[in-house]
Amino acid sequence: MNPGHAVKLPFGAELLETGQTRFSLWAPALQQAWLELEGSKALPMQRNEDGVFSVTADCGAGSRYRYRVGDGLRVPDPASRAQSGGVHGHSVVVDPRDYAWKHADWNGRPWPGSVIYELHVGCYGGSFAEVAKRLPHLKELGVSAVELMPIADFSGTRNWGYDGVLPYAPSAAYGTPAELKALIDTAHGLGLCVYLDVVYNHFGPDGNFLHSYAPQFFDEQRASPWGAAIDFKRPQVREFFIANAIYWLMEYRFDGLRLDAVHAIGDSAFLDELARRVRAAAEPGRHIHLVLENEHNDAARLQDGYDAQWNDDGHNVLHVLLTGETESYYRNYTEVSAAKLARCLAEGFVYQGEPSPSHGGRPRGTPSAHLAPERFVLFLQNHDQIGNRALGERLGLLARPRALRAAIALQLLSPQTPLLFMGEEWGADEPFLFFTDFHEELADAVREGRRKEFAAFPAFAEPQQREAIPDPNAESTFRRSCLPAAAKPGAQTEQLGYYRRLLKLRNEVIGPALAGARGIGAAAVGPAAVAASWQLGDGALLWLGINLGEEAAMTDAPRGMLLFESMHGCGAAAAQGILQADSCSAWLETRT
Numbered sequence: 001m002n003p004g005h006a007v008k009l010p011f012g013a014e015l016l017e018t019g020q021t022r023f024s025l026w027a028p029a030l031q032q033a034w035l036e037l038e039g040s041k042a043l044p045m046q047r048n049e050d051g052v053f054s055v056t057a058d059c060g061a062g063s064r065y066r067y068r069v070g071d072g073l074r075v076p077d078p079a080s081r082a083q084s085g086g087v088h089g090h091s092v093v094v095d096p097r098d099y100a101w102k103h104a105d106w107n108g109r110p111w112p113g114s115v116i117y118e119l120h121v122g123c124y125g126g127s128f129a130e131v132a133k134r135l136p137h138l139k140e141l142g143v144s145a146v147e148l149m150p151i152a153d154f155s156g157t158r159n160w161g162y163d164g165v166l167p168y169a170p171s172a173a174y175g176t177p178a179e180l181k182a183l184i185d186t187a188h189g190l191g192l193c194v195y196l197d198v199v200y201n202h203f204g205p206d207g208n209f210l211h212s213y214a215p216q217f218f219d220e221q222r223a224s225p226w227g228a229a230i231d232f233k234r235p236q237v238r239e240f241f242i243a244n245a246i247y248w249l250m251e252y253r254f255d256g257l258r259l260d261a262v263h264a265i266g267d268s269a270f271l272d273e274l275a276r277r278v279r280a281a282a283e284p285g286r287h288i289h290l291v292l293e294n295e296h297n298d299a300a301r302l303q304d305g306y307d308a309q310w311n312d313d314g315h316n317v318l319h320v321l322l323t324g325e326t327e328s329y330y331r332n333y334t335e336v337s338a339a340k341l342a343r344c345l346a347e348g349f350v351y352q353g354e355p356s357p358s359h360g361g362r363p364r365g366t367p368s369a370h371l372a373p374e375r376f377v378l379f380l381q382n383h384d385q386i387g388n389r390a391l392g393e394r395l396g397l398l399a400r401p402r403a404l405r406a407a408i409a410l411q412l413l414s415p416q417t418p419l420l421f422m423g424e425e426w427g428a429d430e431p432f433l434f435f436t437d438f439h440e441e442l443a444d445a446v447r448e449g450r451r452k453e454f455a456a457f458p459a460f461a462e463p464q465q466r467e468a469i470p471d472p473n474a475e476s477t478f479r480r481s482c483l484p485a486a487a488k489p490g491a492q493t494e495q496l497g498y499y500r501r502l503l504k505l506r507n508e509v510i511g512p513a514l515a516g517a518r519g520i521g522a523a524a525v526g527p528a529a530v531a532a533s534w535q536l537g538d539g540a541l542l543w544l545g546i547n548l549g550e551e552a553a554m555t556d557a558p559r560g561m562l563l564f565e566s567m568h569g570c571g572a573a574a575a576q577g578i579l580q581a582d583s584c585s586a587w588l589e590t591r592t
Contacts, residue, residue, distance in 0.1 A: 142503025156437025
C-alpha cells in the first residue's frame, strides 16, 4: 500500500502540514473577496498584485466552503477537488493522500499496440464503483485501455460531460475521489490503462461563475462555438489548465488524456507547453499518453509531444461506404470513397491540405504519410458519431451486417490504433442519445437548439418530424442510453465472440510488431474495395483486402499466410485475387 501523491496547485485548497488549509482564488476583477467556511464566520482574503486572493484557515479535510465575491454572490472554488450539493453547492477540502494505492508501481503500457474502449460512466454502470466491477469483461475482451468520457463536475446529475464547469472535481453523481482512484487502481491491477477525456476549450452554460470575478479568463473579442473564447495568452489561464492535466495524471494516476476539440483552443503554443510540462512531470519510466481531437489535421502536433489523434477521416469515409449517407460532413467523402479509404489506410489523414466542402471549400490538413500508423485512432463508432445523430442510432441499425462485419475486421487488424465505443463489441441496440439535466429557460433553449440543429436534414424538415427528436433534459433520454451489464444470448453473444477472436489475433500476432510499422501502400480496386499493406516492425508484411460493396472486385493476390477472413471462403477467394462483396481478409508474410 502506498499513500497518494498530492499535486501542488496554483489555486484552490491546499492542506498544510500544520493541519490548516490555505485557500487561493484568482479574481482579478475584485478588490475584496471572502472565504466562507460552513458553520464559521467569513474570513477576508488578502489580494496580491496579480489579483490572487489567499487566506489560511483552521480547517482540514472534509471542510465545506465557498467564496463570497460580491453582493451576496457565493461561488464554488473553480479549482475545487470535490463538491457537495452540485456545482451550485459547497466545495470540499480533500486530502489527496487519503487513498492507499495497491498498484503504485504501475508504469503504464507503450502506445503501439493500444486498443481503447470509450465509455460514459453514467451509462456504463452509473458510478465509478460499478465501472470497476465491469473491468474484467474489458480485460477478457482484449482491450488495453479504458477511456472515460469527461467527468468534471457539471450541472445536474446526468450529462455527456462536455458541459463541465469545475475541471478539478470528479462529478459527485459518479462517486467520490477515492472511488475514482479505486477504479483506476483496479484497472492497473488488471493490466489496463485508464485515459480521461478533458475539455479545455470551453465551460458549460450553468455553474460557471468566472465571468463575475475573473472576466480576464476570456477573450471577449474572439468567439468560440460556446461563447467568448478562453484566453490562453494569460499565464494564470494557462497554468489553470496545465496544472489540471498534471493533476489528473499524477494525483489520480490516469495513464493519459484525450484533449477535446483542440482546434477550438486556437493557441498552439499552449498545446506545446502542456505536452512539454506533462512529460517533465511524469516519473522516469512511466508511460503517459496524450491524444488529440483536432479538425485541423495538423500532423506537426503528432511529431512532438502528442501520441495520436482521433482520425475522423477514417470514420467518415467508412461510414459513407457502409451506409450511403451523404449529409453534413459526410459529403466530403462521397466522391471516390474507396480512394479516400485507401489514402486513410496508407497515410493517415484523408485531407492533407485539399479543399474541404464542409469547411467552406477551405484547405484542411497537412501531409501525414510520414507518421507511424499507430498515430491515428481509428473508430467505427464513438460518442460523437452516435450521439450527434438526432435519434442516436448505432451503426448496427444502419449498415448491412456482413459489410459491418468486414469493417470491424479492418479496424481491429490494421496497424492504426482502434477505439471501440461501449456496447459496440456485442452490437448493443440501445441508442446513445444526447442528454443533459438543465432546467427552466436553459432546458428550453437546449431542447429547441437541438431540434433546430437538424432542421436542414430532409428527415426532420417539418416541425412535427423534429418533435420526434428526444428531449435532452428528459430523464428517459438518459435511461434509454444506459447499457446492460452483459450481452444478450444469441446474436449479441456471437458478435462478442467475433470481437474477442479478432482482438486475440491482434494482441498475439500484430500488436507485438507494431512499433516501427509503416505503410507500404494502398489502392482502390473497386468502387468500395481497397487493398492495403504495411511492413511491421519485425519486417513481416501485413496485407488487408476489404470490399464494402455488393459486387466482387479484383486485386493482386496476397502472399503469405491467411490470418483472418470475415466470412467463410473470402480468404480463399482473395488468394485468387478476388475480393468478394462485403468481405475482409488479412494475410501475413513473415520475413526471416
